[in-house]
Amino acid sequence: xxxxxxxxxxxxxxxxxxxxxxxxxxxxxxxxxxxxxxxxxxxxxxxxxxxxxxxxxxxxxxxxxxxxxxxxxxxxxxxxxxxxxxxxxxxxxxxxxxxxxxxxxxxxxxxxxxxxxxxxxxxxxxxxxxxxxxxxxxxxxxxxxxxxxxxxxxxxxxxxxxxxxxxxxxxxxxxxxxxxxxxxxxxxxxxxxxxxxxxxxxxxxxxxxxxxxxxxxxxxxxxxxxxxxxxxxxxxxxxxxxxxxxxxxxxxxxxxxxxxxxxxxxxxxxxxxxxxxxxxxxxxxxxxxxxxxxxxxxxxxxxxxxxxxxxxxxxxxxxxxxxxxxxxxxxxxxxxxxxxxxxxxxxxxxxxxxxxxxxxxxxxxxxxxxxxxxxxxxxxxxxxxxxxxxxxxxxxxxxxxxxxxxxxxxxxxxxxxxxxx
Ligand SMILES: [Zn+2]
Numbered sequence: 001x002x003x004x005x006x007x008x009x010x011x012x013x014x015x016x017x018x019x020x021x022x023x024x025x026x027x028x029x030x031x032x033x034x035x036x037x038x039x040x041x042x043x044x045x046x047x048x049x050x051x052x053x054x055x056x057x058x059x060x061x062x063x064x065x066x067x068x069x070x071x072x073x074x075x076x077x078x079x080x081x082x083x084x085x086x087x088x089x090x091x092x093x094x095x096x097x098x099x100x101x102x103x104x105x106x107x108x109x110x111x112x113x114x115x116x117x118x119x120x121x122x123x124x125x126x127x128x129x130x131x132x133x134x135x136x137x138x139x140x141x142x143x144x145x146x147x148x149x150x151x152x153x154x155x156x157x158x159x160x161x162x163x164x165x166x167x168x169x170x171x172x173x174x175x176x177x178x179x180x181x182x183x184x185x186x187x188x189x190x191x192x193x194x195x196x197x198x199x200x201x202x203x204x205x206x207x208x209x210x211x212x213x214x215x216x217x218x219x220x221x222x223x224x225x226x227x228x229x230x231x232x233x234x235x236x237x238x239x240x241x242x243x244x245x246x247x248x249x250x251x252x253x254x255x256x257x258x259x260x261x262x263x264x265x266x267x268x269x270x271x272x273x274x275x276x277x278x279x280x281x282x283x284x285x286x287x288x289x290x291x292x293x294x295x296x297x298x299x300x301x302x303x304x305x306x307x308x309x310x311x312x313x314x315x316x317x318x319x320x321x322x323x324x325x326x327x328x329x330x331x332x333x334x335x336x337x338x339x340x341x342x343x344x345x346x347x348x349x350x351x352x353x354x355x356x357x358x359x360x361x362x363x364x365x366x367x368x369x370x371x372x373x374x375x376x377x378x379x380x381x382x383x384x385x386x387x388x389x390x391x392x393x394x395x396x397x398x399x400x401x402x403x404x405x406x407x408x409x410x411x412x413x414x415x416x417x418x419x420x421x
Pocket of ligand 1: 092103104137203371
């Protein structure tokens with residue numbers, strides 16, 4: 001099998017941008033490099049800090065002024081004509097325990113590359129431009145997620161912080177001590193009042209729609225909000241040998257029918273709706289016992305709020321309809337509902353123009369996963385580009401994207417900022 005380093009060696013580098021992205025990805029990959037050539041850079045670890053430091057030096061080399069906030073987020077500012085508002089672009093540099101070298105890193109280095117090109121072209125953007133590195137996006141430290149960007153936007157409170165324990169049992173206070181911060185500084189956020197004209201994030205797709213379409217870059221049409229619904233099917237446990245078929249109240253038979261037909265429920269709502277049952281508990285869970293109870297969780301997502309609401313309702317009706325024809329009863333309980341983040345139609349239209357100017361075909365893709373843009377998007381306008389992922393693989397050492405695809409994304413986002421008013 002081709003390893004990360006083999007694949008990097010085989011890349012075609014035909015301009016300054018591909019060369020710079022290539023060498024920087026390699027340099028960052030050395031920080032927390034794993035045995036199977038993956039990346040291990042947990043949020044707030046010494047490796048994440050080391051990666052940030054390396055990028056801070058690159059930021060300074062291109063003339064940026066750099067500051068760090070209480071959540072460890074790094075902001076490099078490149079001065080534009082109007083300094084009262086900013087264009088912002090970035091992502092994260094932490095990884096899952098054995099992840100790849102593109103998730104997050106691709107977005108930060110691409111954002112920085114825009115400044116590199118402006119610097120070379122002696123170009124001054126209309127507004128000041130900030131490259132941001134958000135801390136602990138993956139949330140593998142505290143079993144959270146989007147930690148830095150949510151802190152920046154004031155979406156994390158004391159109560160949530162109190163619950164944080166890392167794998168070694170350390171509290172947030174102990175962990176923040178390592179980065180010269182503390183709880184008070186962490187909670188003192190300025191994101192909501194920040195004058196962000198537009199936030200842009202380039203991220204690997206982590207799916208294979210672009211590969212299927214044979215396109216390097218796509219426009220994210222919205223970021224799906226996850227919902228969780230706990231569904232409990234209640235029948236009656238009984239002897240698997242002595243209970244005749246017509247007398248059974250088998251909870252698992254009903255649950256199975258529910259799961260089997262769930263894909264149709266999602267596709268009936270929209271082309272972007274998805275629904276999954278990935279967790280289920282059968283009771284009593286014995287080989288010779290008719291299942292008396294099944295608890296399962298439906299993870300369902302869509303990119304706009306109205307469709308998401310319809311999806312939740314449809315799942316409820318679906319469970320009730322299936323059990324209505326049996327003696328099994330059902331309880332449906334919505335436990336989590338994260339608001340999807342829409343991306344403005346006008347923003348998407350402007351992005352399409354940038355695609356065309358850069359000789360690229362604009363294609364729309366929903367984002368099923370959360371990204372830092374999701375936090376920023378709660379208060380500010382955002383745009384996102386996905387870059388083709390080889391075989392859609394991510395959170396895995398095999399994760400890979402072609403450097404030339406990244407370059408294409410850089411040129412599109414750069415064009416977008418240059419033409420955004
Ligand atoms: Zn990511």
